[in-house]
Every structure is written in C-alpha cells, then in structure tokens.
Amino acid sequence: MMLIHCPHCGPRAQEEFTYERTRDSVVQLDQAPDVAMAALYSRTNPRGEENEIWRHTLGCRGWLELRRDRMSHAIVAVRPLGVQVLP
C-alpha cells in the first residue's frame, strides 16, 4: 500500500487518502463553457508521472498535490494545497 507523506501529518497509508482529480482538470467557474468541458472531460492519462490532487480524508482532511508515477506508484513530490494554517 502506498505511503503518502502528508505535509501536515507525515507518512500515512494510502487508505487514509482519496484521489480527487488531475491538477489540469480543475474547472474554474469563470472559464468559458467549452474550455470548462474540455478540462472536465479529457485527461492525458499518462503511463508515467502526473500531477494529481488528493485529500487526506481520513486524517487532517487537508488537500495535497502529488506528482505520482502511475506505473510504479512512486510519489515524486507532495505539496499542500488550499488554505494554509498560519505559523
């Protein structure tokens, strides 16, 4: 089972996380309809690395962006997304 290093919680098992979508398929509400639908309904789906948005749903519930290899499941990079807690 993949081990995902949550920037808030440290290394945790994949079962605590849920996959949301790829970074490039996020639909902005001010996008023109055809642009939005293209983002929603097409994916590069590479046999390799992709930028993905995940959530630590059964943990801190924070959102993360992973760069992850879809062949090897290696996680190349993780960064937090969204509202950051102030220092």
Place this chain on the structure above:
Amino acid sequence: MNGETVQFTFDGKRYTARAGQTLAAALLDNGVAVVARSFKYHRPRGIMAAGVEEPSALVTVGEGGRAEPNTRATDVFVYQGLVARSQNAWPSLAFDVGAVNGLVARLIPSGFYYKTFFGPPKRWMVYERFIRKAAGLGPAPQQADPDAFDHRAAFCDLLVVGAGPAGLAAALGAVQARQRVVLVEQDRLAGGALLREDLRIDGAAGAEWAQDAVARIVAGGGRVLLRATATGYWDGNLVSVVERLAEPGQAPSRADAPVQRLWKVRAGRVILATGAIERPLAFGGNDRPGVMLAQAVRHYVRRHGVVPGRRAVVATSNDDGYRTAFALADAGAQVVAVLDSRAAPAGPLAEQARARFAVLADARPIDTRVRGKRLCAVIAQVGGSEQRFAADLLAMSGGFTPVAHLHKQAGGDLAWDAATQAFVPGAARQAQASIGAAAGGHDLAAILAQGWQAGGGDARMFAVDDPLGMGTPAEAATVPDTIRGKAFVDFQNDVSLGDIDLAWREGYRSVEHLKRYTTLGMGTDQGKTGNMAALGRLAQAQGVDIPQAGLTTFRPPYTPTTLGVFAGAAVRDHAGPVRKLRLHAEHDRQGAAWQPVGYWFRPRSYPQVGESLGEASLREARMVRQSAGIVDVSTLATFEVAGPDAAALLEMACATAIGRLAVGRGRYTVMLREDGMVMDDGTAWRLDEQRYLLTSSTGGADRMAQHLSWLRNVMAPQLKASVVNVQEHYGAVALAGPRAAAVLAGLTGAAAPAHMHCAQGQIAGIDVLLLAASYSGERAFEVYAPGHHMPALWQALHRAVVAAGGGAYGLDAMDHLRVEKGHVVIGAEVDGRVTAADIGLGGMLRKQGGFVGWQALQRPVLATAAGRRHLVGLTVLDGQALPEGAMLVLREGEEPLGHVTTAAPRVAGEGWIGLALLTDGASRHGQELLAWSATRGATVRVRVGDPVFYDRQGARYRD
C-alpha cells in the same frame, strides 16, 4: 522430539502421533501411503513434500464451521483430537469411482472441454453439472465460522522473512546493529534447512543453534513470529503476514481468541530469506505414493523420526540428493541405488556415497511400478540400458527453485542463473534484498555470513562443521527422452509433459497461454514444485533457453490464505458501521420500526398494536395534516459557513441566489455537479451578517462535505470564509402540522417565526435554533439543538404534540406528505441524471452562472427541454395501489416512457398518487398512461399532471 503423543483420526480411523509432528509425518509414521486423490484423474496420491509446496496430500481438517478443506497434510501440526478426512474420492479413498477418468484420459486431454459439448447453453449446463461435481477438491463448507480473526499493524526498521540460517543470521546482525527487527517464519520452529541436516554451527547442533539464535534476537529487542507466513508484498514496503494462532480446524485457546492474525508490517527494509523449493523429476508414474522429494525424505527422517520407506532409490541431478541417501542409511533404511543423471558425478559427497551405495552415473528413473497403490519398483535408464530396482521409496531431486515470490510481488526482476538452471532475484524495486538459498546460495558458511552482513552486523564468520562437506551448486535435471506413461509436472492438476506438448502443438505457446490452457500451476500449490519442469519443456519445444520462454506472474498470496483472516474483525455485526441517532433509545421506546438509510437506522414509522407499516404511516401522515407531528431529522447534512466571503462561497456551491438573502431568512436551494446534474438540495439560512447555515440531504452528507471543502480549499483559497460540518454537533427535530406554530409558541413562549424565517429560542431550558421550513406542506419548523440535549428536547416536543392531538411520525409518513406536495428526494426523483430544469426548478438558477455546473448546462442537449425526462405527478384512475418503480407505458409490452419514482397513498384524500420522471413529461399533462410492473404483475391506469397535489398556493405555510 519429546515422548508426548496425541490422538487424531484420518477417515474415521484413530491414530497416534508424536507431539510436534505434522499430519504428513504422522500419516507416514503410521504407514498410511495413500492420503488423497488427484484433481482430474483421481489418481491415488501420497505425500511428496514436507512443506507448503506439497501439491498432492490435501485433506480436510476440522469439523463444522472450522473445517478447512484442501489443507496440506504437510502444513498442519497434529493436535489432540485432530480430525482429518480425505477428499475428492467417492465412495472411498481406496476405491474411487472418479478414477475412471484415468482410464479415459486419452479422451480428455488438456482443453478437451473447449472442443466439445456444443449446442444451446442449456445443454452445456447439463454437462457442466457433472463437470462441476467432478471438479473441486475438498467439500464445500456449509456453516458460518465460529472463530475470530484479527488484524495488527507493526512498524520496523527491518523485516526478515524466513528463519532459516540466512534469515536468523540477518536478524542477529540487525539486532547487533540496534535495529528494530521483525522476523517471521512460516514453520512452528526456526531453523529451516538446519532442521533436516546433521551439522554444527559455532559448535552447536543446527537445530539448537537456531533455537539459541531466536532467544538472542528476542533478547535484543526483536520480535519473532513463528507459524507466520509473509503472504503479500505491497507498495511502500508493506508486507502482510498471516500468523496462525491455532492450527487448521483447531479451537482457539480461549473462546474469543483469534485463530489467525493478519499483520501488516511496514518495514524500512525487507530481507527475504525464503529458501528454495526442490523440483521433482519428470518420469512416468512420478506421482505414485512412495515417490517423494529427496529433501522431504530427509526432513521426515531427521526432524520427525519417520523413515518413509525400507528400500529406497535416490534419484538426483545434483549433490544434495546424496545427503538424503546418507540420512536414510543412517536411519536404517536400505539404499538400493543412487541414480545420478550427471555423466560423471564428482566431489566429496559422491565419493563418500560410492563407498556405501551403488552410485550409478548417467542414470535416471523412467517409470515406476506399484503393488496395491504403493510404489514397489523403479525402472531406470542407466546409460544405454534399462534396470529395475525393487523399492518402496523413491527420493528424487531435480534441482532447486529459489522462492522469489515476494521479490516479484514487490516489483523486482528475476535473473537467470544458467549454472543452477534457476531464476534468482535480480534488481529490487523496493527497499529489499534476497539472501541465502532464495538468492541461489548453497554454501552454509557463506549464507550465514551473507545474512549477518545484510542484517547490518559487523564482519564476522560463523564456524560451520559439516561432516559431509559442501556439494557443488545444484544442477537441474533435463527431461529424459524416454518417458513411459504419464510424467506429471503439475501433480495437483494432473498436468503431464504430454499436456505441455499438446498445448504447444495447438499454438498455446506463450507461457501464460500454456498455463491457462493446461491449468499448469493454477492449483492450490500455485506451481511451486512443477512450474520449472514445464517451462523447461516449453523452452525445449521452442528451442530456446528458459528465460526466453518467459515466466508467469507471481501473485499474492504466497500460500493459500483463509478469507476470514483478510476480513479480520469486519464480519457479522461489524461487517459495516451502524450509525445510531442520538434519539435511538427514544424511538425504540415509542415502538419505532427501523429503516436502514445508508449506515443510519431511522424510524420508518411507529406502528400501533395490530397496525401494518402502511396503515401506521398513513395514520401518522394524516395526523400531521390534521394536528401536529414531530420527526427526527438529525441526519440531515448541516454546515455552518462563516466569514466576510461566506455568501460568495455558498454561491459557488448553490445554483440559486444566496447573496441577497436577508439576515434571519432562509431559502430552498439546489447544488449541481460539474456535469450540470442536480447533486443535492437543501436550505440556506442567513443566521447573522456573516454566518450561514446550509442543510442538505442525509444520503449526500459526505459528498457535500467533500464538495464544500474542495470549493473552499482548492477552488477558492483566497476567500475569507470557513466551512464547518456541524451535523454531528446538532440534532434536529421537525415539527409540522396546522397546530405546529401554536405548539412551538407554547414551548418557547414567543411567537413562532414566519415561513422561511429563522430565530433563536428556548425549549425546556435548552437553547434552540428554529428554522421555519416545510417539507410536509404544513406549517413547520426544524428545531436544532446541541446533540446532547436531544432526548430532553424530544421529550418536551413529544409531550406538547401529544397534548395537541399529534405525535411522532416516521420516514414513510414524511414521504407520503412530501409526495403530495411534489417535493423531490435525492435518490428517487433526483437520480443523478436530472437537471434542475427537469424537475421544474430551472427558473431558480442564477442566469449569470458562476456556480458549479453552469458551464455544463450550456451544452446543447441540456439547454433544451425536448426529449428529456421531466418531473410529473401521477393520479391513479382505477383505484389500485401504485407500484413504485413501475414503468410508464402507453401499452403493455412497449418500451417505457418513464417510471414511477415514488408512490404514495393520498393523505388529504383517498386513492394513490405518485411522482414520475417521464420523457417530455411537461407536455403530457392530462395524458393517460399505464404504470406497468411486469415483475409484480400489476398494471395501473394513471393520469399525468402537475407534481403538486396539495395546497398549490402554499396557503398552509402561512399563519
């Protein structure tokens, strides 16, 4: 071995075993030669191996719900009262009618079933019935498991799999290097190969050295799990280990103690010291009882004190086989001959053997003879001639296959070692290494040193005293030219060399096709013994080396694993969570009939004595129409959204206007998915200038929580707004009916808020939030209070409504009421495929967009109403009950135009009504259709109309 004995039965006959013996050892000790029948030809089979690789000796162990079919007799330690039965034989093991398959073997080669049994599928099913009965091995279990299984997690710096010499040395080295170590071993004793050899390490006998090593590892802080098999190697260096706390079929030590435990070990590093499995030789009749693997013979002699035959032939392709000849001779058996397939066997083992036995070079068995069902003679080819040896035991060794299963599961590569004709672990993908025999090693001193270093220990050597001396690396056997009869490679599935050749001729030449066509390696032993011989034959046919012929995938689990241990505690009433309302006990006291809603259990109705569920719900609904009722709505999703940008955030989620909502007011709203379909509905309330409450459906609560978090954090992190899920914080009761306002005023001492207004109040000393919203069509309020106050609040409300002539009502009554009002429900009318316009809410959407889903609605098919399904009301015309879910058709037998999404009896009136999604429904008002339920044999005439049946003007909401 101590002198204790235990009693067990096999096929009803009582036997005695010595403590510590496996069932296989005990059966051999008691002279039981035939223990099983093979899968296809029902050939009598004995015990071939001594470990988990045993392909043939499968028995059912245990009784009732503890019975474990297909248990390898080599992998169960005898306990007092063990009950074992043979399988796949009828009427008995000795005389099995199924053996007729062997006589017609020529008619049923590999894949015969693909070539015959044609005709309509029903005819195949007739044949199939017989095939299914003949197939299968053990009896099907019939009872629930009485025992418990559990899961545990472990974390360590180093996990060592296998407590043979390599694994023990590795764990010792790691303990010395102060690492957190977990060592797992599938056997109940540590030692591995040391348990069958006569040699000394650092002055101690091998088995004692192993015992001492375990003690030192534990003393050094390591954890040693015996009878624990590493079954799966997953991503992130996670290894699943199944620990047997009871033997198959054995009752647990305490009634509630688990019988097996699944460890999930997350390791910094993994060392695989999983050993190697001996290969059988391929020759005619190599499956006869009395033909065994050479190391297995040595294992029974040395570890269990059982000599499996009195006159033995040893057939080997390598030096290791000689060790078995010595072990047999030392134990008093007569070694008739050692057949060595090599042209000129040399080295210390062969030299010593020549002094004691007839050692024949260039010699190999080609056929066997039986007396009764047991081996009585071996026919061998020696050089160019044939010889016959009378023998009741044939110990064979065709080389060794390193156990690389876990290495492969972890994503590692295999490399081909031509010297030993074996695949050995190559590059690893995860933080793991293979050592010892699993890595192709054979020299004990070298293996110990390798293990110690791999574990992280300083340089040191182990003193090994092996009186026989080391042999050369094992050489694999080649397939002889002369084969008589069936030479099996997969003993369990009865796959012979002939089957491999047939598959090749028919073009099933990829190793995966070969496997699937012949069922090679697909038995419960997963091809541990036979796969390499088959690969050799395939490579021979292709004229290539084995690596070019390919290799099948190694799939978890390494050894067959009970489903129960995978499930762990998540069975019976723990199979799924149960969410109980805070008012569960209150509802129970009032006689609630329960309705599962997702994981929740909610009151469906409160039937009185002698009342059906339908009667109860109609009574309750009419009570609400006439006086007042209360219903528990605590499961509704509830979110508090606060901050300067709270309205802006809500307007992303909600497709209706929120921004202009005045403080103290609320509004019905819908939320869309990005594909434009309605996701959920609810109400939005402005509690304060910068604070809103959003409610939405029970079933969509988790989805909505995720959605709002997504919008807040990823889509609009710049907004100054917070979203808090307060569903667990609050409980809520809806109070509805013409007397609801008066009841509420009486309880709070203040005028009830007007429809779609909200207010604070106090009931029975509890601070409450009052939302004046109506689902039933009557004047109604949702009363929110902190969850721990719910029982007191419910009791106060209940007393008051009862005094007003009302009472509690459940989900069914709520449904009847809302159908009459034409209100939709998520999951019924809103089925994930409707737009707001489809359900008559199109006018509510903000024209300028800016909410989730607006772009999708611009797509041509969604922008027009024509051809889409619309929400309509149905009135039954012929006095029948309306079947919910029925199809709407013009005539029976036609394709449906739509379906009844909800049906309900009229509350304010008689007869049945319903809501429906109907193609072009908006233009069909007034049309008569049939509601046709073919599965329930009901056809009902209905008229299509407006979905609102009751108080269309909403007069009853207002005071």
Place this chain on the structure above:
Amino acid sequence: MPLTHGVVTGTASHFPAKSRYSALALLRGALGGHRHWGRAWRAAEPKPSYDVVIIGGGAHGLATAYYLASQHGIRRVAVVEKGWIGGGNTGRNTTIVRSNYRQAPLQRLLEHSLRLWEGLSDELNYNVMFSPRGALFLGHSDADMTRLAERGDSLRAMGIDAELMSVDAVRRLVPLLDFSRAARWPIAGGLIQHRGGTARHDAVAWGYARAADNLGVDIIENCEVIGFTREGDAVTGIETTRGRIAAGKVAICVAGNSGHVAGLAGVRLPIESHTLQAYVTEPVKPMIDTVIMSQSLHCYISQSDKGGIVAGGDPDGFPSYAQRGQPVRLEHAIAQAIALVPALSRLRMVRCWSGVTDMSFDGSPIIGDLPLRNLHLNGGWCYGGFKATPGSGHLYAYHLATGQPHPIAAPFDLARFAQGRTIDEAGVGPMPQHR
C-alpha cells in the same frame, strides 16, 4: 428500436471438416495421441498493409476482427497485440455475463451481446462455456427491493428477462447466504436474470482468435504500437515494435490503455485508467450455483467450474497502470463477501490479481470515431467489458465496415460528452473514482 440488428448466429460451417472441433474429433484424437490437432491460430508475420488494423488482441479486438471477416467479408485484417492475446482484462475479469442494466441504451447494448453469447460456442466452434446459471442481485431492505423491482420492470418492458424473487425463493437458490434477521445486511429478496451467468474468459479470446484466423485474419502477438502514421488529419497506419503497418482504418480496442494509445495520436479522452482487483479461492465442491451481486454492497461472487470462488469488489479509486492493487480494498471486498456468505470464511484465497480498467467519465463505453479520420475507438468499458464482448465486437465491426454507427452503438459516441448526452448508469457524475 429492436434489440438486435442483423445478428446472424453462424454454425461454424466456415471451419473445414478436418479442423472442426467435436466429440468425434476428440475420439479420433484419442486414437492418434492427439497428434492431428493444428494450431488454433497462426503466428502471423505483419504484412505491409491491411484494410483494417485492430490495436489490441483482447477478446473485444479479436471479436471485432472475426465479425469484420464473417459478417462483412473484410478479411485483410490484422489484430496487433503487445503481449499475448487475451492477456489484459479479458483474462482478469470475474467472467460475469448479464444484460440487466437500468439505462435503455445499455440494456440494448448488453442484450445484443447476450443474444450473441447464447449462440457463441456453436458459432465459433469453440466451447466458451457460457453458463446461464442466473445473475442475482440481492436486496437488503424494502427500499432496495423497490429499486430492484424498478430495474426488473424496465428490463421486462425492454423485452429482457427479469424475475423478482422473495426471500424464500432466494433461500432455495443460494441456501448459504446469511438469512438471519440480525445480519448486518439482511436478505430481503432479489432480482434474477436467469439468462445471465458466466463464461470461460480465456476461451472467448481463443475461440474468436481461432475463428478469425480461419477466415484469414492475421493475429500478430508481441507487437506493440508505438505511434501512428498520418497524412494531415487522417491516420494512415501504425508504427509498431515490429515495424510500420499501413491501414485503411485503425481501430483502437485496448480498454485499460485507451488513454495511452489514443494519446500516441494526440487525442485526449474522457477516460482514466484505474485498478480493479479480484480473487479466487481454492477449489471446493459446488456451493454457489448462481452469480451473486448485491445492491448495497459492492461485491460479486460466483463459483468457477473448477470449484474456486471468484469474487471482487470496488475499484481502488485512483489512476494506475501498475496492475497492482492495494490490500485494504481486497480486505474490504472479502469482508463483504463473508457478510453475505458466512461459510466462505475458511476457504483460502489462492490468487488475487488486478486489472487496469478504462474508467470513462459517465461509466459507459465509447464506441465510434475519434477526431482524426480513419481512427476509431472502442473503449471506456470501466469494469464491465467482458459481458459485452460479442456485442462490442459485432457493433464495432459494423461501424468499421459501413462507416456508420450501428443504431445500438450510436448513443455511445465520443461526442456525447461535449453535447451533454452522457449515459450515467450509476448517476454519480463525471468522476471515475466515484463509480
């Protein structure tokens, strides 16, 4: 719309007598040591050009080739396969065949397929062991039963068999289910499609391969597509690890890898590749005689002819091509199977495996044209492609041969996403991980 168009169930008359399979031929084989059997399909070498090149030697691709040759007389056809035929999802599914869907376009598609299944062994002269032992959905509450009745009613209205079953009827059919009232998911009844059941997955690939090969189709294994050749916006052929092959039409049929292969042509699809796991237990004597599915639990159970219990559950929920599952999903699926059939607890899993599923963004397949001329797609089958195999091949062949979508396949075009005509059986929207 009628359910089937132009389905001709053949009788394998195209096989010459000497290579036809029959009981008599087996007897002849027994006398001759089975030396007379020829190769089921040739190991074809790629020719420079074909009328149609099908990418993907799974059962869908092989079926497409077979129907092109048998129904449309197009025999200059190659099927190129990167590994061994039937090695992808064809050989990894749980072999369930049924047509009891809820949405009309899917009902038509799967029923078309089911009718082809019913004559398939004879048509191919290869016993694919299609066993209509019944596909049973279990209901666990009155609400479940209403939804099952709705499904059944809609099927019956479409002329597809469905029978609502009482608890007692379910008990007679599958006595080992947990019928206790205290069960976490008590059994309230069921809906059965008697014509549904299972088939032998590998045999489907082999049977189509043998029949297509017999009609002249070249099946080229160990030949991976690494690119496309183009002239303007038209595709003219493929680049493979065994060289360039020109083609009048190129038909992608690689479910699991559709995104990757279409990506080689620069086309992005509403498809993401996810993982689905399944497992099989050691064989035991017959204990479950039908296919069991649950309305509330995501779990499906059947028993193979060999005796193993074959089961699966939910997809892993994130994109992957690794064919390697996450253990928790497996454990969850097993716990649910034991919740339904408690006697499964002491059976032992002998293997588990994973397939790469082509998760489309409405849960339905995509059959039709791609934005490049002469390039076509059959994919997006999510986790339900096996049952569709004959229908999928038949309809795709029709499309390739005529240039027009077959009426049954027409709703499944790629343009539906841009136009808002999605076919969302589960009603869960565009995110594949929610299916």
